Amino acid sequence: MTEYFEIKNLAVGFHTFEGVRDVLRIESLRIKRGETYGLVGESGAGKTVLALTILGLLPKPAAIVHSGEIWLDGQDLLKKTDRQMYTQYRGKRITMIFQDPMSTLNPVFTVGQQLARVIEAQQHLKGQANTQKALEMLEIVKLPDAGRMLEKYPHELSGGQRQRIIIAIALTCGAEFLIADEPTRNLDVTIQAGILKLMDELQQEFKMSMLFIANNVGLVNVVCKNAGILYRGKLVEDGPSEKVIRRARHPYTQTLISAIPRDKSEALKFANTVIKPDAEHGCPYYARCTLAEDACAASEPMLEAVDGAQKVACFVAARRQP
Ligand SMILES: Nc1ncnc2c1ncn2[C@@H]1O[C@H](COP(=O)(O)OP(=O)(O)O)[C@@H](O)[C@H]1O
Ligand SMILES: [Mg+2]
Incomplete structure (x- = not known):
């Protein structure tokens, strides 16, 4: 049985001038129905590539999905045609909030026009009923003075207001699965x-x-029950967000957490980290890891259960008691 949402053995790469570059390799990622999973990683880790893979929006022909399955409610999305993704999934069962609300909203239409179009397409409401629904949606996302808001163009709104409009549009789609990419x-x-x-x-x-x-x-930690840490396209830690954040086991997760500085010495703690050359067959974090041993350069650690549902891909952390 697959989970409501489940990724299995996903590997994605891009054609580049130097040949194929692999950017994502996720053995397993699961989300139960109605739950929120937080995916954290630095810029370039592969977060957006993952979101685009799920939505079937990877750039073609640059991207290659080498292998994998992405299950949503019993269906493998990677087996769907472009047409099926367009007519049945994107903006229907799955919706996405991007990091830049300005690029999602159309600058030449008012908020009201953009909402009206989605409401008509998704809920088949016209005229007064359509406007009523639009006002209701703005209230749900707590935008005051909804009547005047409908008349405004995206550039007349603040960043926070724009993101609330995007959320309203996403909710109007009635999607059951939401991907929020650094909202x-x-x-x-x-x-x-x-x-x-x-x-x-x-x-x-x-x-x-x-x-x-x-x-x-x-x-x-605020929004998610479970969380995963993505480093160079691989999950290095996975589990209940409380544990992953409060009792991080992987050295990279620990670095991410202590990188939120409380004072100057803490802020500069990693300033002198020596970056070693990459280990070709070893751990993806080898070059930056302060705990690395010879074994870490020789082979790659896989996610391993350490404490209940918490898993870590690190030979050293897996050996240590919490
Ligand atoms: N169209 C593309 N062609 C080649 N490489 C790409 C393309 N899009 C993304 N990448 C590479 O994939 C990696 C992951 O990118 P991305 O998912 O955007 O990272 P982020 O975690 O910041 O969202 C990066 O190294 C990026 O350079
Ligand atoms: Mg991104």
Whole structure:
């Protein structure tokens, strides 16, 4: 039996001038129905490539899916045709919130026009009923003065307001599975907190399952039951977010967490980390790891259970008691 959402042995690469470059290799990632999974990783880790793979939106012919299965409610999305993904999944059962709300909203149409179009397409409402629904959606995402908001163009809104409109559009689709790709990346910290709270409330209210992508571990703890840490396209730690964050076992996760500085000495703690050459067949984190041993250069550690549901891909961490 597969989980409601489950990735198995996924490997994705890109054709480049130097040949094929592999950017993603995920053995297993599971999300239960109605649950939120936080995926954290630094820039370039492969987070967006994963989101695009799930949606069937990888750039062609540059990207190659070498192998894998992506199950959603008993169906393998990788076996679907472009047409099936377009007519049955994207914007229907699965929806996505991108990191840049400006690129998702169309600058030449008002908020009202953009919402009306989605409401008509998805819920077949016209005229007054359509407008009523639009007002209702803006209230759900807690945008005050909804009537005036409908008249506005995207450039007249703040970043936080735009992201709320995007969330309203995503909810209008009635999707059961939401992928949020760094939805608060371009927002001020205080605005960010408001959007996170909203997403958390809506996820619970609408019982959506969610893949929440972030480059900051702190955000994941707020919204997600489970979390995974992606490093160079591989999951290096996976488990209940509380454990992954509070009792991180992988040296990379520990670095991510202590990289949130409380004072100057903490901020500079990793400034002198010596970066070794990559180990071709070894652990992807070898070059930057302060715990690395000879074995880590020779072969690659796989995710291994360490403490209940918590798994870690590190020979040293797996050996240590928590
Ligand atoms: N169209 C592309 N062609 C070649 N390489 C790409 C392409 N898109 C992404 N990549 C590479 O894939 C890796 C993961 O990128 P991405 O998923 O965007 O990272 P992030 O975790 O920041 O979202 C990066 O090394 C990036 O350079
Ligand atoms: Mg990205």
